[in-house]
Structure formats: C-alpha cells, structure tokens
Amino acid sequence: MASLALRTAAFLNIKKAISRPVVRCMATAKEGGGIPETFEHATGLEKKELEAIRAGNLDPFDLQVKHCAPGTRDAPIEVPSVFEKRVVGCICEEEMTHVNWFNLYSGDPQRCDCGHWFQLKKREPIQ
Template identity: 35%
Template sequence: MSSYISRILKAPSASKRLISNLIQREGKLNSLLHRLGLQRQGGVKAAPGPRPISTTQVQKSALIEDEELATGIQKREMLLAKQGCEDPWGFTKIIRRGTGRENDPTVVPSAFDARLVGCLCLDDRLPKWMWIEKDEGPKRCECGHFFVLKNVPPV
C-alpha cells in the first residue's frame, strides 16, 4: 500500500488532490497515511494541500463591436441602419395600385428575376397571389389589374 501512495505522490497535482481527500476519511487508510507522515497531528493536512489562488490583476478585454465581426449583406444592413435607413429591403412599404391598365401597369420593384405579388381584388378578404417574371411584360390579375416588374439595384 505504501508503494501505491508513493507513486501517487510523484504523480501530477490531480492525484495529490485525491490523497488530500483520502486523508480526511476515518479508518485504516487514515492511520496508514498517518504512519507514512502524510498527516499531521490534529487532522491538519501536510504538503499535498490545495494550490494557492493567484491574486494578480487581470485586464478586462473590451468586447468587439458587431460591426467589426459582420460581413456581407449583414454588414451592409448595419451600415444602412446607422445612416438612418431602418428598412433597406422595403418590407414595410405597401405598393399602392396605380391605374393598372395594360398601357400603364402598376410597377413592382425587385432585385431578382421574379417576385411574388398579392393583389387585393375588389371586396375580397384574401389577396390573390401571382408570380411576376422579369421580361415577361405586364401580367394581369383576375380582377383585370396589370402588374409589371421593374429591376432595381440590390441593397
């Protein structure tokens, strides 16, 4: 048993912590550790005690701003919001229907080749959804209203 304890004492501090826990227990193991000189009189621990706590001051590092970490579209959105544009994609703006005739259709802006448009026809509660394609010409809704896609630059 003493060779086992001597090997533990030569091991890293994690094993020494195990010995310090064993010292506190009562019984045959406690008396063996006492005979080996690993425990002092009065239950006070010997050398393999806990490690001291470092008291050196640590500098608090500053947090990195989101703008420094962002890239791509997210960064462009943050820069536009900083300039005062809260809705760069135009989601909150409702496009009002114009005259809607074939020679004067309602213009729908899009940065893509197609866009989904909902038309509130007459007294209907739900919109009629349709895809408007680029270079397709004016598209007619069920109510007779015409829509056309206008290409705009992306954000």
Template identity: 55%
Template structure:
C-alpha cells in the same frame, strides 16, 4: 515538466489580466457595443441603409397603389428576375391573391390590375 506547467500558468495569468483590463476599459469607456458595431455582411449593409434613412431597404412593406392598367402597370422592383406579389383586390377582401412576376411583359391579376417587374440593383451589389 516544470517548464510546461510554468508556461501554462503564465499564459493563464496573462489571459486573466487582459480580460480584466478590457472589462474595466469597456465599462469605463462606454459600455457594451450595440448591434450596429457587431453587424457584418448583408446585415451591416441593411443597417447602413436604415441609418441613411431608407426604412424599408428590401421593400417588403405593404404599399397602397392605384390600379395598374395594361399601358401603365404598377411597377414592382426586384433585384432578381422574379418576385412574388400579393394583390388585395377589394378593400374588404379577407384573402390575398398571390402571383409570381417575371421580367418582361406586364402580368394581370384576377381582378384586372396589371403589374410589371422592374429590375434594380440589389442591396448586396450596391455597396461594391
């Protein structure tokens, strides 16, 4: 019984010692790590792309493009075989026309603008 109690006390003291040493080292050596040092997986890949200069790695920002025609549609990139796209047909329009684009033929919006899905390698597959 005494050995079990002694072992618990020794482990607790060792943990406290390690904790206080790491706290002192962290405070003296630069402080708390930032988000980039804690990120893993897809989040880390996204932060790597942002750090490399790609401010929109998933291409979710609104883009202004010229009206696409049937022979030269607006190319929309996607890592998948379909993507939802919103078209603001007129400058003063207060709503967005949403439509699904699928791989293959160009598709036409209600306003007459043409869109075509262009498949690209995804951010998750790009690092492999």
C-alpha cells in the same frame, strides 16, 4: 478503497477545470467599457442594411406593403426586385379577407385575376 481514491482524484480534476479563471474579452468595446451598439456588432448584409436605414432608406429590401392605385396595361404597378421573378400579393378589393398570390416574372406586364396590372422593375442589390 481504490475506487474512493479514484473518485476523489476525478472530482479534484473536475473542480480544477471549473474553477480556472476565465479570460473574457470584447472585440470592440466602447470607450469606458460597456456593450457595443448593434451597428458596431453588425457585419456583412446586416451592416449594409443598417447603413441604408441610416442613409434614409427605411425599406432597403422592398418588403413593406405598398398601397397604390390599380395599375393599367399602359401604366402598371412597378414592383422592384433584384431577381428575375418575385411573389406578389394582390388584395383585389378592400373588403376581401384573403390575398391573391402569384409569381411576377420580368418582361411584359402581368395581370392579376381582378384586372390590376403589375410589372417587375429590375433594381440593383444592396452593395
């Protein structure tokens, strides 16, 4: 009998905890309610990225594939980077089924195995 009373009391306590009204709030709700847009929710680096995209820079981190003419020693392909090195992939010929990857370091231009020249171009990070 005591165990039945104990189980009933425990069940009632759990039921009370579950059935309590929950207060919900949204930090930045739109006028008239609703879910805020992505830009309103974004913070930090994501917000800076969205601001750059709104300003017209569709590739703020320079991650898109760039197709360009083969670089020479005198006029290498400039690869922008915030860091002192960057991984670069070179598709040496159009018919190739693989990519030649190598580390590009700041300083002098570097040559891929196929003969294309690349140079790291220092750029400022997104502020």
